[in-house]
Amino acid sequence: MEIVFGNSGFVPAPEALLRRGGAWRWRPLRVRFGVLRHPVKGVWLIDTGIGPEVTEAPGRSLALRAYARLLRYRLSIDQSPQAVLGGMGLRLxxxxxxxxxxxxxxxxxxLGELPMARVVAHGPSLARVRAAHDLANLRHGVFADLIPQGVETRMTCVTSVARATLPFGLGEGADLFGDGSCLAVDLPGHAAGHFGLAFPHLARPLLYAVDAAWVLPAPGDTRAPGYPLRAVLDDVRAAEASMARIAQWQAAGGQVVLCHDPAPSGFDVPS
Ligand SMILES: [Zn+2]
Incomplete structure (x- = not known):
């Protein structure tokens, strides 16, 4: 299976906020999304990255405008999902x-650009988003208007997928393609239902830990970031337990990629 990560854009952040002991210098964080090419299940995206629906679409809600202005995202047009897929000879x-x-x-x-695609996600979290008031969602960086209406009809809940054993003593994960090649790993704490993906069949198994940390922690460091980033975590104790799972994976020799880490990974599309 082929795995690559595109960088849909950048979001500036001071390093000291992301990692304890980090410098007070602003760094452009990446906003990765993944492309998987599975020999049987076809082409799948891991998330969709940041897009114009968040940063510039004229019909955006006031809350979304405020969020985009606050975080100062910059899109990287040459690494949109469309562009990265195009480089692989594929289309949306x-x-x-x-x-x-x-x-x-x-x-x-x-997600709105992929109206026919299947979706695998954490169903209870989506139900919570649908039921919550806009303000409550805004507090969690969630905007119901970005999630297509009726997506539930083409969605598989990750909790309903048969589970298989993860490498390195991490327990079990949802076997998304049924062949052990891509397993969803519970990494709660950052957001409700947040999960990562393990690829155990690679010569050096990969854990895409998404937002369980913003930058790769020093080996053995399982502390959640300090305030104010700590305040946006869904559950600080769960976040620290998830960081401990990352540390366990690294200590056993596995490689880890994160969504926002500015350091290049061996899976990134060259820019
Ligand atoms: Zn996130």
Whole structure:
């Protein structure tokens, strides 16, 4: 299976906020999304990255405008999902499905461009988004208007998928393609239902830990970031337990990629 990560855009953040002991220098964080090419299940995206639906679409809600202005996202047009797929000889309509790791705006921004794709996501979290008031969602960086109406009819809930054993003693994960090649790993704390993806069949198994940390922590450091980032976590204790799972994966020799880490990964599309 082929795995690549595109960078849909940048979001500036001071390093000291992201990692304890980090410098007070602003760094452009990446906003990765993944493209999987599975020999049987076809082409799948991991999230959709940040898109114009968040940063510039004229019909955006006031809340979305305020959010985009506050975080100062900058799109990288040459690495939109369309551009990255194009570089692989593919089009958006070739995408069989999207694995949505959580419902934050910078992970679902372009879902509206994939109206036919299957979706794998954490169903209870989506139900919570649908039921919540806009203000409550805004507090969590979630905008119901970015999640297509009726997506539930083409969605598989990750909790309903048969589970298989994860490497390195991490327990079990949902076996998304039924062949052990891509397993959803519970990494709660950052957002409700947040999960990562393990690829155990690679020569050096990969854990895409998405937003369980913003930058790769120093080996063994399982502390959640300090305030104010700590305040946006869904559950601080769960976040620290998820960081401990990342540390366990690294200590056993596995590789880890994160959504926002500015350091290049071996899976990134060259820019
Ligand atoms: Zn997030």
């Amino acid at each position: 309509r070739d995408v069989a499905g999207v694995i949505v790791t959580h419902f934050h705006a910078d992970h679902v921004g372009r």
